[in-house]
Amino acid sequence: MRRVQLLSLICLSLACGEDSELAFGERARPDHAPVLILAVDGLEWDEALPLLREDELPTLAKLMAAGRFGRLRSMKPTLSPIIWTTVATGKSPPKHGILGFGKTDGPGGPVVSVFNNLDRRTKAFWEILSDRRLRVAVIGWWLTYPADPVNGLMVAQVNTLEQAEAGGTNRIKGGVVAGLSNQVHPPDREPEILSIHDRVSESLSLRLREILGQSTAAESKLERKLWSDSRWAIRADATYLEIARACDPRSFDVVALYLGGTDVVGHRFWRYTHPNAFVDPPDAEAIQSFGDLVPDYYRYVDRELGRLIEAYGEPVTVMVVSDHGMRATNTQLIWDPNGESAPVSGGHVDAPPGLVIVSGPGIRRPQTPVPLEELEASSLPFVGSVADVTPTLLAHLGVPVGRDMEGEVWWSVIERSADEAAVVPTHDDRAWKRNREQRRAEGIIIPAQDGRLEQLRALGYIE
Ligand SMILES: [Zn+2]
Incomplete structure (x- = not known):
């Protein structure tokens, strides 16, 4: 009851946001349904299946019933900057150039700076599609700062400490940062984006209660810390979602949106969701407070995806990865419980693979639907690997795949036939490379870089 009231309150308070549509002209393919790529860090079948069986992830269930789904092969090490760049390029780290969080001064040398967008040595799907005049919105994707001059909208994920408000120190992922240029393209849309960020920040407490119900009552120092180490990620997700909802679907051929909260709350609260896996589980009261946080976040992602599809008001091809x-x-x-440090209890070293669900116009329907009760995470088929997402997206849109891409097209998933497959040797033309060189030479400002390096070192992400 309480949750229903809160929900309607939030819908009311956010209604003003629905007016400010981010319009960018017309789609290049108005006859083609827009594609929504929802990139969800750490989303996985072992957590999702029990909720799906209880009908608690109705949006994902609907997509699964009408499309294709399975496990997605990941890569090692499971570091977000590396993997999400592979997802966006169809290439492995030696080809795309993003090797982790920190850049070293020569092989084996000390880490001197953090990787940024300009370190990427090959085009991402948003550049390939922009070249073909398709309209794209890319929101919060890893290593997109400084923003690329896409045909449409890019809101970069800026990885900074935001010193002034750094309540938590375990911040790995970024968000929208007030007062920083080059994080939105086109730059004249930056005020709109920042106003969305401000609106989300102002209503954050209300939103947190909506997402997580009562599971925010931190008693001990440890839990207060775990909680403050998660809040910022939830705010970033809420901001990205709000921006995606404001995108006019008539303006975009592809909307790509990254959410990191599933991974962040998973790292912090696994011990509360799965106490039996730990020799020192939390006490009953703490489990009562935080035990539902991870599943609540899954429910939130599902609900928001549903809202997004509904807001677009027309058929959408959805890829959840x-x-x-x-x-x-x-x-x-x-x-x-009263110590200074708050170690993580969830991780992804040697973890289960990722998840993929593809559904909507242009995607094959299931041959023989399997009831949810019969699905087992460990026996779901592998649809492919993280490197396949970009080649598959391109093929679905009728855009040639680069022969230099290492990923493969999921021909059994998309309706388009392999006979129609078009390839080019590479999408990385000389003009693009020259332009990247030039942007690198101009230099960029990485906010609070020293602090960030220190933080990554403290967390063991760099040496
Ligand atoms: Zn993680």
Whole structure:
């Protein structure tokens, strides 16, 4: 009851946001349904299936019933900058150039700076599609700062500490940052984006209650810390979702949206969701407070995806992809509820694979639908690997695949036939490379870089 009231309150308070549609002219393919790529960090079948069986992820269930789904092979190491760049390029790290969080001064040398968008050595799908005059909106994708001059909209994920408001220090993912240029393309749309960010920030407490119900009552120092280490990611997701909802679907051929909260709350609260996996589980009260946080976040993602599809008001081809699953980590640790540190209890080293669901116009319908009760995470078929997403997207849109891409097209998933497949040797033309060189030479400002390097070192992400 309480949750229903809160929900309607939030819908009311956000109604003003629905007016400010981000329009960017007309789609290049008005006869083609827009494609929505929902990139969800750490979303996985072991968590999703029990909820699907209880009808608690109705949007995903509907997409699964009408489309194709399965496991998605990931890669090692499971570091977000690397994997999400592979997803966006169809290429492995040696080809795309993003090798982790931090850049070293020569092989084996010390880390001197963080990787940024300009370190990418090959085109991402948003550039390939822009070249073909398709309209794209890319929101919050990893390593997109400084934003690329796409044909449409790009809102970069800026990885910074935002020192002024850094309540938590375990921040790995980024968000929208007030007062920083080059994070939105075209730059004249930056005020609109920042106003969405401000609106989300102002209503964050209300939103958190909507997403997580009562599971925010932190008692111990440890839980307060875990919670403050998660809040910012939830705010980033809420901002990205709001921006995606404001995108006029008549303006975009492809909308790509990244959400990181599933991974962030998974890292922090796995021990509360899966206490039996730990020699030192939380007490009953703490489990009562936080035990539902991970499933609540899955419900939130599902609900928001449903809202997004509904807001677009027309058939949408949806691709839900994740980079890896999650598992219990630090299971032998004795946790100090009043200690200074708040170690993670969920991780993705040797974790289950990622998840993929593809559904909508242009996607094959299931041959023989299998009831949800009969699905087992460990026996779901592999649809392919993270490197296949971009080639498959291009093929679905009738855009040639680069022969230099390592991923493969899921011909058994898309309706288009392999006979129609068009290829080009590469999409990386000389003009694009020259332009990247030039942008690199101009230099970019990485906000609070020293602090960020220090943080990544403290977390063991770089040496
Ligand atoms: Zn993670």
